[in-house]
Amino acid sequence: MHHSLYWLRFTHSNISTKIFSRSRSHARERLYICNMKKLTAVLVFVLFAGAAFAQKDSLAFDENNKYIYYQVVQQPGTIKDTLFNRAQYFFKKADPATALSLLSMHEEEDSRTKEKSFALMGSGKFLVSKKTLLTSHEDGSVSFTLRIDIRDGKYRYWLTDFVFNPYQRNRYNVYESIPGIYIPLEKPEGKIEKKDLAAYLNGVLTSSLKIGEKLKEYMTKVSAIKKDIGVKKISTKDW
Numbered sequence: 339m340h341h342s343l344y345w346l347r348f349t350h351s352n353i354s355t356k357i358f359s360r361s362r363s364h365a366r367e368r369l370y371i372c373n374m375k376k377l378t379a380v381l382v383f384v385l386f387a388g389a390a391f392a393q394k395d396s397l398a399f400d401e402n403n404k405y406i407y408y409q410v411v412q413q414p415g416t417i418k419d420t421l422f423n424r425a426q427y428f429f430k431k432a433d434p435a436t437a438l439s440l441l442s443m444h445e446e447e448d449s450r451t452k453e454k455s456f457a458l459m460g461s462g463k464f465l466v467s468k469k470t471l472l473t474s475h476e477d478g479s480v481s482f483t484l485r486i487d488i489r490d491g492k493y494r495y496w497l498t499d500f501v502f503n504p505y506q507r508n509r510y511n512v513y514e515s516i517p518g519i520y521i522p523l524e525k526p527e528g529k530i531e532k533k534d535l536a537a538y539l540n541g542v543l544t545s546s547l548k549i550g551e552k553l554k555e556y557m558t559k560v561s562a563i564k565k566d567i568g569v570k571k572i573s574t575k576d577w
Contacts, residue, residue, distance in 0.1 A: 466541035
């Protein structure tokens with residue numbers, strides 16, 4: 339009798355322990371699944387956010403299969419003469435690090451809408467590198483052209499014609515441009531390794547973003563360029 343009672347108690351205890359263990363195991367599984375769902379949701383959000391950013395601010399190819407960074411900026415209430423003035427000031431003062439220079443300015447008319455706009459063409463260059471823990475020097479420079487088109491209440495700009503000029507170390511242990519070697523980033527075959535090209539394109543995008551932000555800054559503030567009043571004409575026939 340005592341043995342039977344002991345056995346029943348032992349069996350009941352054993353069963354309770356197993357049930358409790360299974361309950362804890364199921365609880366851990368549910369918690370793990372819940373955490374994985376949350377992590378998956380976060381990763382999906384990050385991926386979609388990254389994709390959206392990449393679509394908005396990224397390099398693309400233009401109709402001539404050249405890399406281009408292109409943006410249209412709305413600036414309601416600002417006439418094109420004012421924006422034109424500010425764009426000139428941007429070229430003169432904005433970013434000496436990129437060696438920006440204004441090459442030409444002109445007014446043109448849209449053949450479809452007949453709307454007139456100002457156009458400014460410039461050029462510049464910035465440094466690129468594939469910096470690692472072992473190397474910290476610049477690999478070379480990338481030259482580019484910058485165009486700004488201006489209409490009433492808006493403007494657009496784009497950077498293109500990206501050409502890589504590699505650097506080498508001279509006898510004074512200083513890195514300098516290699517003359518005569520200019521590689522369009524659209525045609526790197528046999529001249530730039532794929533991993534290096536990816537690093538350079540990333541540098542181009544980063545620098546293009548900075549130039550765009552600087553341009554926006556200048557297009558929203560009063561420039562210091564004075565308008566050319568011109569020379570007054572006097573007729574000596576009437577007096």
